[in-house]
Amino acid sequence: MMEHTGRDGRRPANDGPKAAARNRAALVTAAREIFAEHGLEAPLSAIARRAGVGQGVLYRHFPDRTAAVAAVLEENVRQIEQAAEAEDATFAGVLGVLTWHLIESAAFIGLLHADRAAGRSDIRAHALGLSERVERALRRRLPGGHRLSAVNDLVLSVAMVSAAVTGPTREERERRALAAWRLLGVEVGPVRAFGG
Amino acid sequence: MMEHTGRDGRRPANDGPKAAARNRAALVTAAREIFAEHGLEAPLSAIARRAGVGQGVLYRHFPDRTAAVAAVLEENVRQIEQAAEAEDATFAGVLGVLTWHLIESAAFIGLLHADRAAGRSDIRAHALGLSERVERALRRRLPGGHRLSAVNDLVLSVAMVSAAVTGPTREERERRALAAWRLLGVEVGPVRAFGG
Amino acid sequence: MMEHTGRDGRRPANDGPKAAARNRAALVTAAREIFAEHGLEAPLSAIARRAGVGQGVLYRHFPDRTAAVAAVLEENVRQIEQAAEAEDATFAGVLGVLTWHLIESAAFIGLLHADRAAGRSDIRAHALGLSERVERALRRRLPGGHRLSAVNDLVLSVAMVSAAVTGPTREERERRALAAWRLLGVEVGPVRAFGG
Amino acid sequence: MMEHTGRDGRRPANDGPKAAARNRAALVTAAREIFAEHGLEAPLSAIARRAGVGQGVLYRHFPDRTAAVAAVLEENVRQIEQAAEAEDATFAGVLGVLTWHLIESAAFIGLLHADRAAGRSDIRAHALGLSERVERALRRRLPGGHRLSAVNDLVLSVAMVSAAVTGPTREERERRALAAWRLLGVEVGPVRAFGG
DNA sequence: AATGAATGAGGATTCATTCAT
DNA sequence: GATGAATGAATCCTCATTCAT
Numbered sequence: 001m002m003e004h005t006g007r008d009g010r011r012p013a014n015d016g017p018k019a020a021a022r023n024r025a026a027l028v029t030a031a032r033e034i035f036a037e038h039g040l041e042a043p044l045s046a047i048a049r050r051a052g053v054g055q056g057v058l059y060r061h062f063p064d065r066t067a068a069v070a071a072v073l074e075e076n077v078r079q080i081e082q083a084a085e086a087e088d089a090t091f092a093g094v095l096g097v098l099t100w101h102l103i104e105s106a107a108f109i110g111l112l113h114a115d116r117a118a119g120r121s122d123i124r125a126h127a128l129g130l131s132e133r134v135e136r137a138l139r140r141r142l143p144g145g146h147r148l149s150a151v152n153d154l155v156l157s158v159a160m161v162s163a164a165v166t167g168p169t170r171e172e173r174e175r176r177a178l179a180a181w182r183l184l185g186v187e188v189g190p191v192r193a194f195g196g
Numbered sequence: 197m198m199e200h201t202g203r204d205g206r207r208p209a210n211d212g213p214k215a216a217a218r219n220r221a222a223l224v225t226a227a228r229e230i231f232a233e234h235g236l237e238a239p240l241s242a243i244a245r246r247a248g249v250g251q252g253v254l255y256r257h258f259p260d261r262t263a264a265v266a267a268v269l270e271e272n273v274r275q276i277e278q279a280a281e282a283e284d285a286t287f288a289g290v291l292g293v294l295t296w297h298l299i300e301s302a303a304f305i306g307l308l309h310a311d312r313a314a315g316r317s318d319i320r321a322h323a324l325g326l327s328e329r330v331e332r333a334l335r336r337r338l339p340g341g342h343r344l345s346a347v348n349d350l351v352l353s354v355a356m357v358s359a360a361v362t363g364p365t366r367e368e369r370e371r372r373a374l375a376a377w378r379l380l381g382v383e384v385g386p387v388r389a390f391g392g
Numbered sequence: 393m394m395e396h397t398g399r400d401g402r403r404p405a406n407d408g409p410k411a412a413a414r415n416r417a418a419l420v421t422a423a424r425e426i427f428a429e430h431g432l433e434a435p436l437s438a439i440a441r442r443a444g445v446g447q448g449v450l451y452r453h454f455p456d457r458t459a460a461v462a463a464v465l466e467e468n469v470r471q472i473e474q475a476a477e478a479e480d481a482t483f484a485g486v487l488g489v490l491t492w493h494l495i496e497s498a499a500f501i502g503l504l505h506a507d508r509a510a511g512r513s514d515i516r517a518h519a520l521g522l523s524e525r526v527e528r529a530l531r532r533r534l535p536g537g538h539r540l541s542a543v544n545d546l547v548l549s550v551a552m553v554s555a556a557v558t559g560p561t562r563e564e565r566e567r568r569a570l571a572a573w574r575l576l577g578v579e580v581g582p583v584r585a586f587g588g
Numbered sequence: 589m590m591e592h593t594g595r596d597g598r599r600p601a602n603d604g605p606k607a608a609a610r611n612r613a614a615l616v617t618a619a620r621e622i623f624a625e626h627g628l629e630a631p632l633s634a635i636a637r638r639a640g641v642g643q644g645v646l647y648r649h650f651p652d653r654t655a656a657v658a659a660v661l662e663e664n665v666r667q668i669e670q671a672a673e674a675e676d677a678t679f680a681g682v683l684g685v686l687t688w689h690l691i692e693s694a695a696f697i698g699l700l701h702a703d704r705a706a707g708r709s710d711i712r713a714h715a716l717g718l719s720e721r722v723e724r725a726l727r728r729r730l731p732g733g734h735r736l737s738a739v740n741d742l743v744l745s746v747a748m749v750s751a752a753v754t755g756p757t758r759e760e761r762e763r764r765a766l767a768a769w770r771l772l773g774v775e776v777g778p779v780r781a782f783g784g
Numbered sequence: 785a786a787t788g789a790a791t792g793a794g795g796a797t798t799c800a801t802t803c804a805t
Numbered sequence: 806g807a808t809g810a811a812t813g814a815a816t817c818c819t820c821a822t823t824c825a826t
Binding site for chain 1: 819820
Binding site: 020 | 785786787789
């Protein structure tokens with residue numbers, strides 16, 4: 001039998017560097033969905049499959065689970081930071097953006113709680129960093145003498161509200177988030193995404 | 197199916213049926229610790245090891261992970277129910293007992309949040325039942341016109357406080373729990389276990 | 393879930409995708425041998441070991457035991473079908489090929505009997521399908537007015553002969569198979585494999 | 589806390605030696621059913637459960653799986669022997685009794701085939717002994733010059749018929765058994781149990 | 785730069801067998 | 806003599822990670 005020196009089947013297209021960015025985006029999107037649907041412990045292979053890429057690509061972009069989680073959260077955190085940096089930003093407005101992310105991104109919530117999450121100390125550690133960035137962004141717009149001015153109350157409140165955000169539908173989650181802020185006596189601006 | 201081959205070495209002591217209750221207690225204790233340390237997804241084998249029993253014993257007592265989790269939580273919930281049933285129980289008093297369990301039992305918190313936990317729908321389902329028992333116990337002592345009388349605010353508040361209870365030490369967790377109740381404007385009695 | 397810890401030692405060669413076909417063939421061969429030696433309930437791990445591959449490869453190729461069994465039998469059945477499709481095929485000739493497979497492949501016999509096998513209803517169900525394919529192939533060459541023309545006699549006879557095929561050596565098994573056909577008064581062509 | 593020196597629950601009645609025979613019978617019956625329903629590889633614990641006794645009792649009566657299987661078959665074989673020993677026994681009559689057992693006792697068939705059964709060499713060995721007893725019984729009434737007189741044909745035929753006995757209902761199994769004997773050109777007496 | 789097969793450690797689960805009571 | 810809990814080896818199966826192509 002003659003040895004084939006090539007392959008019988010066609011090798012999938014290799015679109016070169018262009019594809020890299022596209023793949024990365026697809027992976028982050030897939031990761032966000034998979035983490036939301038199956039939790040932060042979902043098989044990484046599921047993410048690669050959903051993104052339509054091989055396992056290897058996933059590992060090229062995210063060497064470990066923590067990196068994948070971080071990538072998912074990065075965008076949430078950055079939007080909150082941007083909301084706080086906007087010229088006319090208000091505390092209530094930033095809270096509204098924060099709340100929007102709590103409602104939309106299950107993984108985001110998971111991460112805010114990650115310092116309690118047993119196991120996975122690497123994720124926990126990373127989450128702390130993100131959490132601090134969120135706090136900095138909020139505090140930047142926190143009016144003096146605000147109900148949450150005390151050193152720990154700001155972070156505590158965010159954590160508390162994030163725990164309230166449960167429920168199967170977006171509407172239900174928003175309802176609960178607003179109820180939670182109300183119970184805390186904190187005014188929140190419109191719940192919305194920020195910029196792009 | 198290939199046969200199990202007998203063991204060459206000697207078999208460890210078999211303390212007979214007497215050991216059953218002892219083993220069960222050891223397993224529940226071990227499960228509580230392991231779940232607290234490694235999360236609800238910790239290997240069940242770790243529980244058996246910590247309890248000093250074989251894998252089979254664990255499966256005899258708890259046919260699946262849900263059963264093990266349920267056993268751990270049962271005691272938390274029951275104590276809260278008992279606190280509410282006591283002759284002279286007050287709402288603040290029951291909240292104090294509830295808070296004690298939030299502080300002591302990481303798994304308990306995990307379960308209160310389980311309806312958000314992705315995956316493990318069986319645990320989630322069971323948790324809902326427990327959550328309802330806690331609500332019933334609290335509502336029993338809820339004074340008319342209380343700040344949390346509205347239909348959803350009670351459960352929401354408990355969830356919110358539970359999210360606040362983080363931190364490495366008992367003291368830190370208690371501090372945060374009390375801060376959380378304060379932010380909610382709710383008075384809490386002494387944080388303590390109930391009965392035995 | 394605790395993380396898998398990396399391995400310290402070196403990883404064996406990964407021959408890449410090229411190995412896939414080779415591995416699959418090795419697995420089928422190993423499965424045929426293991427099933428013959430230890431029965432259809434033999435540990436799947438034994439098959440992987442015999443094939444010289446990891447457990448995962450086995451599961452990649454055959455998601456469950458039924459799939460492995462099916463792969464082993466597929467070849468037996470196909471050869472019988474091909475023998476029946478050959479231009480100059482005769483009933484006796486096809487029976488000869490069938491008999492060859494009865495003699496060579498213990499698993500094949502097991503499967504023909506699978507509808508009696510208690511338990512493993514999935515294998516049983518699959519076996520029925522295969523059994524029908526064998527019947528169709530035979531009936532295609534069954535001369536009108538043959539001793540086995542009656543609706544059930546054909547399948548019944550094959551089952552009966554298959555039960556006769558026992559014994560440690562190939563020769564003994566062939567002797568018994570032929571004796572069985574003789575007792576049934578059925579002429580059989582040369583006992584041989586068909587094609588490649 | 590005071591130590592209980594006795595047991596809280598009542599200990600199940602210990603009916604003494606009388607119970608032993610009863611238990612043994614219950615175990616054999618249970619074993620026959622379980623083996624029929626789930627195959628010869630069924631968990632032994634299922635037999636004890638079905639018989640309503642503890643695991644220990646099963647092991648007292650049957651030290652291993654082979655012993656349990658043997659006990660189940662002993663009665664089948666003995667009845668065939670008795671049928672052959674009866675004053676007015678005929679070959680066809682004994683075959684009728686044999687056929688009855690093939691139809692009624694799935695385990696019996698399994699055992700006749702056991703010498704092909706891979707694995708479980710202990711059961712296989714035992715089955716050979718039983719098979720020889722059956723052959724002796726039959727040969728005792730085999731008329732000279734019978735179609736099955738040749739040295740191997742008798743055992744072969746029984747094996748062949750046993751393979752034919754499949755089907756969900758008693759009626760179907762009997763129909764096939766009789767069809768099988770007919771195909772072999774062997775006359776069979778009434779299909780019935782022998783004595784008690 | 786992508787693919788996807790292979791590896792193999794680890795965790796879940798079952799069951800034969802023993803033995804204190 | 807009976808009970809049934811305990812043991813733990815063996816099997817099944819999953820998935821993080823590597824790597825030839």
